[in-house]
Amino acid sequence: MFEKKPTTVDQQLALLKHRGLHIESEIDAVHYLSHISYYRLGEYWHSMQADKETHTFKPESKFSDVIALYCFDRELRLLLFDTIEKLEISLRTKMIYHLSHEFDPWWFQNFEIFSDSLALVKTLTSLEDEISRSKDSIIKNHFKKYKDDGRFPPAWKTLEQTSFGALSKLYGNLKNTIGSKDLIAKEFGAVNHTYLPSWLQSIAQIRNLCAHHARLWNRNLPGTVKLLTKPPMPWIEDVPKQHEFQKLYIHLCLMKYLLNIVAPGNRMTEKIVHLFEKYPNVDPNALGMKEFWQNEALWK
Incomplete structure (x- = not known):
């Protein structure tokens, strides 16, 4: 049964940082996550993840590259x-x-x-x-x-x-x-x-x-x-x-x-x-x- 609950933008940002994605500017990241859904952006950072089960990122992965x-x-x-x-x-x-x-x-x-x-x-x-x-x-x-x-x-x-x-x-x-x-x-x-x-x-x-x-x-x-x-x-x-x-x-x-x-x-x-x-x-x-x-x- 699907049991995931919705997360706030701040929680999404914290989760990305915890998984190893480098956030150069939190202000910019909050802006983008407020206007482009976490799920949609996930299609672009998926290839940057070293482990698709734990969703941990490869070294040097940057949020700015996701946006690019x-x-x-x-x-x-x-x-x-x-x-x-x-x-x-x-x-x-x-x-x-x-x-x-x-x-x-x-x-x-x-x-x-x-x-x-x-x-x-x-x-x-x-x-x-x-x-x-x-x-x-x-x-x-x-x-x-x-x-x-x-x-x-x-x-x-x-x-x-x-x-x-x-x-x-x-x-x-x-x-x-x-x-x-x-x-x-x-x-x-x-x-x-x-x-x-x-x-x-x-x-x-x-x-x-x-x-x-x-x-x-x-x-x-x-x-x-x-x-x-x-x-x-x-x-x-x-x-x-x-x-x-x-x-x-x-x-x-x-x-x-x-x-x-x-x-x-x-x-x-x-x-x-x-x-x-x-x-x-x-x-x-x-x-x-x-x-x-x-x-x-x-x-x-």
Whole structure:
């Protein structure tokens, strides 16, 4: 039975000191513990502990290094959220454009072009929830003007309300015979429909972590991705092994690969390098970064 009781900030500080964490400034430590929960910060000092049972810290462990890791992770999430926004808008644009032209503006309701009907029902249910909650004047005016039309608003209105996750599921669920599925993949440098679904699923998972302020640093990511053997655009020579795909690096590479198409001249490399320079105590290996990664053709 769980019997732990809540502790005060002063008790938390005393406990950390007792376990061997060096507190340079108690005033600063109290401030941070008052605004960032002990449990959340614990995800960043966990790797500093010599004994995970007694929670005693390794020699030279400092509270300031915990805060540096926390701040690094926060800024990394903001950087990636900005990157994913560009990819999401591009994917949404391409799906609306190509599939509306190949079929009609209500293609996303067409069960004949999707492989998994049950998955589509779940996606449409989620879409319906989003539409019903929407305060967007475009949606409200559409239903007011076309109140006798029982369908969703057309793709260019409806899909502007949906999440990246729903978009990735719609794309992945399209039958492989659908021309737009290959066309969209080709425009993203993924050659055909075989590879892009796993890339989008990976990015959607990372987007959700960013949106919920979850830790990215030193996290093992679920799922895997399929990689092209010879991508048409600049890529990396030092490709991680399959067991390394749980680390963030390969997923960063895929984001960069897509971003180079969506936003040529982007500064993603510069921003990540700056982040590591700003927080020199952060070990790049915790993200699975390869040595001299910034010298790869992809990142130049």
